[in-house]
């Protein structure tokens with residue numbers, strides 16, 4: 001009994017000291033040496049960050065539709081750091097490789113998003129840079145209408161509710177080119193609703209590969225340290 005009391009006090013002290021070290025002292029030491037990066041003047045608009053600057057059409061509505069249809073249950077929007085996963089090895093996931101822009105996702109990438117759709121699981125591919133990988137609207141419409149139009153084994157659900165079948169008058173420009181078993185009967189066509197267009201606008205805007213202010217500096221540091 002006598003011995004147990006000091007042990008209890010010691011255990012109690014350790015229970016407080018270890019988290020204090022790991023959650024406060026270690027991060028403080030790590031982060032206190034980080035230098036702040038000044039944004040170049042050209043990156044600022046009205047004294048605010050202009051990054052990310054890529055915006056197309058109705059993608060705010062698209063974001064809500066993406067959320068309401070539960071796309072995030074199967075798709076993430078985050079390219080993990082290489083130590084945490086092999087995302088950067090997958091072609092096009094990190095963004096535009098040809099122009100040397102591909103990179104891991106950074107917190108600034110979500111500046112324009114009302115909600116960061118980080119995602120829950122990866123049953124389908126990561127969509128952080130889907131706007132760089134695919135630029136053709138018709139491709140997106142076919143995928144959403146029925147993913148099996150492009151990939152026979154796809155287990156992505158069909159989002160036909162975003163499309164309207166109507167009697168063929170003058171053929172609409174944006175009518176889906178449905179072939180084979182997906183073709184609709186003679187005299188009808190399938191066109192995207194406004195919701196489908198907004199969702200595609202949103203997907204086209206997913207480009208988390210823009211060069212970040214300060215990125216050159218990091219690259220220089222990386223080059224110098226690998227050259228040594």
Ligand code: HEC
Nearest residue numbers: 069070071073074123124125130147151154155156157159
């Ligand atoms: C049940 C899981 C599931 C849900 C929910 C889902 N998807 Fe998918 N998605 C997949 C799978 C699996 C694939 C890969 C197979 C394929 O290409 O069809 C995929 C592929 C894709 C691709 C092509 C990615 C690429 O790199 O080629 C896009 C774009 C996409 N999904 C968008 C969406 C959107 C937008 C929604 C919501 C409206 C959605 N998905 C909902 C499972 C899902």
